[in-house]
Amino acid sequence: MNSPSLIPGIPPLTLAQDIGPLTRLVFGERGASALARASDGISLWILGFNIIWFVFLMTLMFYWSVRYRRRKGVAAERSAHHNTPLELTWTIVPSLFLGYMFYRGLEGYLSNIVAPTNAEVIDIRGIKWEWTATYPNGANPPERTTIGGNTAAPILYVPVGRPVLFRMTSADVLHSFWIPDFRYKFDVIPNRYTNFWIEAEEPGEHWIFCAEYCGDRHSEMTALLRAVPADEYDRIVASWSIDLSQPPEVLGKIMVERKGGCAACHSVDGSTVIGPTWKDAWGNAVPLADGSSIPADDPQAWDNYARESIVNPSAKVHAGFPPVMTSYAGVFSDEEIGWIIAYIRTLSSKGAAAGAAEGGAAGQGAAEETGAGEQGGAPDEQPPQE
């Protein structure tokens, strides 16, 4: 169940093998961490409790309904109308069970709330309709996979045997970060941080779903959690550093793919997802919702329109498209915005022609930036992987 399966409906074998048939029936897969399995223990206990009470009550109900069927000429016999000791018993005894249930539930919940102090913090940002992650070294994961209908779901790596804390915030509306195999979710709220932590016990892959309705592509706001051995994790994350000596359009593509989540709404192949496609966008006229337009063949006007739309998308909306874009103000620096525009330009047939002089100017500033963890000498940007 953990990785996208080849045959729909039949989950592939994974390393987490030894689960009881009941857990498999209910949850599909064993809990991927100790806390998840503890949660399953509580769930199955409650399920057992429910089944016992339900079978008991329904047996009584059906038995009496049949045994005391109405018969012609026979009225109902007298019986007690109430029985205080019995009623007190059947009030108090279930209450005791419920009290125990509450206690175990609280205990399990609190274990999930309090993160170990050595947990590595991964910043998660929910934005309509993609999850973006920033690792402690400042890098964003580049790999993408297909989950269901989402062909650009990011793959988030976590190390086996080390705790990871997801520090989450939303760029726009409420989202919720749910990893079913870890049996935990928490809402992702704008203007504040929420968090939860996990510790993967074995290598494996786990789905991440958005679990709070957030609009059109809520059902495709998915990601993949890939747990790998700790040393492999360190190597992979280090490899995500970006070589800033690359041309701005290459850096722009990296920004778009890893940090922006732009593919959730903008395609590069001419199709319409939510917003206008970037193919052949740059340099061409853009009709706006208010009737005016961005003129064609005017690089400065187009660049300004693009920049404004990144930081204040509702200012100028492309006619025929819904005004649903979230602002990226504060997400991208001015320089990164320049890279992005340079990348968008390469997707247009008009970009190459006008590009030479301006492309050189924008590239000057790239080599000066040296943020933490962004070392030179690392491999070039990774192509998106399936």
Place this chain on the structure above:
Amino acid sequence: MTTIDRPHDVPHGHHDEGSYLTRPPGGVLSTIIHWVTTIDHKKLGVLYLGAILLMFLVGGIAALAVRVELWEPTRVLADGTVTGQLFSGETAVDGYRIYNRIFTLHGAVMVFMVIVPGVPATLGNFLLPLMLGAKDVAFPRLNLLSWYIFMFGLTFAILALIQGGVDTGWTFYTPYSSTHANNEYGAVVLMTTAAFILGFSSILTGLNFIVTIHKLRCPGMGWFDMPLFAWGIYATSIIQVLATPVIGITLLLLIFERTFHVGIFDPAMGGDPVMFQHFFWFYSHPVVYVMILPGMAIISELIAVHSRKPIFGYRAIAFSSLAIAAVSFLVWGHHMFASMGELSSAIFSALTFFVAVPTAVKVFNWIASLYKGSIAWNTPMMYALAFLFLFSIGGLTGLPLATLATDMHMHDSYFVVAHFHYVMMGGTIIAFIGGLHHWWPKIFGKMYNEWAGRVGCILVFIGFNVTFFTQFFLGTQGMPRRYASYIDEFQLLHQVSTVGSFILLAGMLTHAINFLHSLIAGPKAPPNPWGGLTLEWYADSPPIEHNFHHEPMLKHGPYDYEDVLPPHTDPADFTFPEPLPAGSRGH
């Protein structure tokens, strides 16, 4: 089956008055005007019934559309074609947009226009004065106003629908609903205004019922001589009066936010989106008890009458209804465990377990009422047994949701969807259908076909379980709510669920046809086809305009079968005593 002897002393001036359904003189137009300006609680109950059944049809069609859409996940093939969508457009997202509007419509219609008004406005309006031996509710004109307000609210909802509908979910969470959702032509504002207006109808109905119960019980009827249906309605009305204003102010604030951008819920302006959830659930949790308490009230009546037994523990049922009403105000946070801090979550979890206890106690009482009864396996009783089965599942599956550790997994998943459908549909709607069958002869004076009723019940029961039991597993396996599409692994369970929904449809259609046939060509119903002892069965079927020929004076309790019916007597041979003193004052 027994019939009541008519009293021989018919009061002067009112012989052969006809029932409340008798057409007044004049043409069709005057009949329509007569009906839409009536202050008669019985006619108002029937008017509400028509409107609510119509909205049930609308919400049900939306539900079927949802299930058909979810038959297959949406995929975009290499050449760009979109597969697996019921309503597809050029892109997959077009289909998602429509789906999102449809599930919102389903929720908003079912909650605000079917289940919340549901039993109180229809059966409550019709039966409460009859059960109390009164001529009408305390404020008949207010009752008519409630209906007008209800219809006015419905028109806003229909307007919102025509404007393209809303895609926020029936819970309208901010900031999506306050700043992001589609509000072309003001659909969000229209829909929230509709809910706001409908709230007033709910408040006024509740107010009317409380005063009716306090003030209009017939002579000899103390609080503990009332049928348990009245207790259920009483507890419901208390919640309606106290909780509904809070959704009123919440929706008003949302409308202000949407139109004036005041910034209460918008984090960019310093507002708090989670505060909306607190405001919203402070009403919406008690309202689920507004939904279920009348259903439970019906079940008490069905079981007592069709088992010829008093309900075991009358006072326990009465007081547990009040206890549920009181505690229901304290547990709203259990909808928000995934967005609140630990202390709040712990407190709300504990309180939620408290509200489970009176609910469970009722189920035990009802089952105990079957002991040594004389149980008729007719349609109403089958629905009562179905209620006990389905509501027990619904209630028990609420326990892992109240438990913090497990809720963090199951919140916002299909497990919750299954749980609330079991309690709201498997509880309230099942009780409602059972109640409709039970009181149909009283309301319309016609009998329906019993075998069709039983077949319908079985189809509904099977269809319901197939549809929703599978959804528990979808939820625990990881399927989130409000998803227009899903990963391949969930397809089989979704398909099973969709098949179930069509079996459910078949059951509902069976009932619809049965009822329509009954109205057109059904046999005339006797006043007391089931041998009930509560006062409504002493009125004619259907009742006269002023309910009773004489004001009733209570002579026995609502479930005194054992005292009234001598042992070893066939009820078919027994004449139930009328609670009417001879020569009492007429109208």
Place this chain on the structure above:
Amino acid sequence: MTTIDHRSTPHEPAGTALPGWKRYVPASHFRTAEDEFDACKLGFWLFLATEVLLFAGLFCAYAMFRMLYPEAFAVGSHHLDVRWGGLNTVVLLISSFTVAMSIRCAQLDNQKWLRINLVITILCAFAFFFIKLAFEYIPKWTHGIRPGVLYTNPFPGHPQEPTWWSVYYGATGVHALHVLIGASLLGWCLYRSVRHKAYGPTHYTMLENAGLYWHLVDLIWIFLFPLLYLIH
């Protein structure tokens, strides 16, 4: 709410001198007039409970935002003039007294003073509105101090001050709407009293209920005044 039943008894000539309250017949589904009066009062108290809960939501919003932005509230409150707020409080308190007096007059069948007290109450309502509009709302509105997105004052004393103003306008606006409703109810009572002498010792239900509504409106202001005007 019940209204006067205008049926005269069959033996009375038209234009009889019997006042409305003596001619009143309770609705037929109640057993006695006292039952009807009790029922109407119970119903009205229930309705008042719903009004209290409606305002409770507004007070909750106030509490939340004051907790989050106490300085904005302090700064914003400074712009309110305690004298006008205090005057409005006095006006409403007087009007509560006069409406209670008018009910007393009904019980004593003092029709003249019943009407005079009602008139004073309604004049107080007008005074409340006048003070609110002329000295509070309009001067602020013209200075750009408006709710929500309409706020255009370029010099707020605190970045969250517009939130304070939204709360202020929301709370006082909804309250003012209720003052209007209450005044209308009392106006209706005045009309019925003048035209039909509708209220007297044996029947004054509508007047009592309108008076209760008015007391609630006053009570809500008693809470709003210190919370809005008297914070530091």
